[in-house]
Amino acid sequence: MSDVTTELPNPIVPEFWVRSSDAVERDLTALRDAGGVTFHPEPEVPLEIPLPQGVGSWVLTNHADILHVSKHPEIFSSADGVTIADTPPEFREFFGSMIAMDDPRHARLRRIVSAGFTPRMLGRLEESVQATATEIIEEIRPKGAVDFVVDVAAALPLRIVCNLMGVPASEYQFVFDQTNVILGVADPEYVPDNNDIVTALLTAGGKLADLMAEVAESKKGESGEDLTSKLVNADLGDHQLTPADLASFFILLVVAGNETTRNAISWGLTYLTENPDQRKIWTDDFEGVAPSAVEEIVRLASPVTYMRRTATADTEIGGQVIAAGDKVAMFYLAANRDPKVFTDPLQFDVLRDPNPHVGFGGPGPHYCLGAHLARRETTVLFRELFRRIPDIESTGPPDLLQSSFIHGIKHLPASFTAVS
Secondary structure, eight states: OOOOOOOSOOTTSGGGGGSOHHHHHHHHHHHHHTTSEEEEEOOOOOTTSOSOOOOEEEEEOOHHHHHHHHTOTTTEESTTOSSSSOOOHHHHHHHHGGGGOOTTHHHHHHHHHHHTOOHHHHHHHHHHHHHHHHHHHHHHTTTSEEEHIIIIITHHHHHHHHHHHTOOGGGHHHHHHHHHHHHOTTSTTTOSOGGGHHHHHHHHHHHHHHHHHHHHHHHTTOOOSSHHHHHHHSOOGGGOOOHHHHHHHHHHIIIIIHHHHHHHHHHHHHHHHHOHHHHHHHHHTHHHHHHHHHHHHHHHHOSBOEEEEEESSOEEETTEEEOTTOEEEEEHHHHTTOTTTSSSTTSOOTTOOSOOOOBTBOSSTTSOTTHHHHHHHHHHHHHHHHHHSTTOEEOSOOEEOOOSSBOOEEEOEEEOOOOO
């Protein structure tokens, strides 16, 4: 492990991300100017938390370097964890599922799960997204003011994922609360006792696993159209999912599917409010502009701030020697602002083309399985917002999630003309 130290700003620390956008962008620029491959110490682990103290990680902020790491999973492994903190293998697999695995295990699980997304299932999802978006907006139309994150942006992907997995509507709030803990564990709003984060994580994950076990048991022998029914009743031979596989996959879906899409949508309303000229371009030709507008939201929002890999051999990135065993963190958010790739990278441009962002991860085996669904949810929701409450806008600054892993918004006030 490297013993390099640096006086540069440290993006590994959660507090880095709850400052003003100007301060964050200034420091990301400093990291790129320093070469884009810089080593940073990990936050000190309190004695009360039963996790090892890591030395630190290489932080990548250049687009080209992140593409390189993404394309070479044989050198940059996911199996030691995708977040910088070191955790036991069973812990990271429970919370990370296939994203915390290398091939062939990763390929096996991804292949099984992908087989559940048949054309018929995708068709049902398309219908579900439209119906759910309409339902959510009709619920808020009489109010005139909402917390856009809680009432809209989080509600859509959460309901879609729960519906996909056959989880009843009565459990929506329960699932929402547990996912907030898992990805907001460094934020005092969700875990007030920072010295008990392991217990908080295990408790939240255990509750979701228990819920999935109950749902899976209720689906056995049934001919339901949800993905859980398909997975527990399919004859997959030696590739049958274990209960642990299914629980871990459910946690991945409800955490990744809920948190990332909800943050893209929340940032989207923020950017559209701040840039009324871009909003007008989109609303004047919604269908024509939607594909590039959604990609631009994902680029600038970068809901997953980084993913970690671990070097399996001595190697080199951007001219910097990386030792076997070193951690490497691909900061997607920084790469999506790389001025060598994006003209005026801080400008929100709904017509941006080309837009080779890494908001769904870089190319390679771990490219986001849910990218298509996330694009669809974002498109449909903004179409229905513009159609049903066209004057909606954010009315205050976003309340940011204290996390270096997720570029999140916890709360966002929004207002519009109420329609009874």
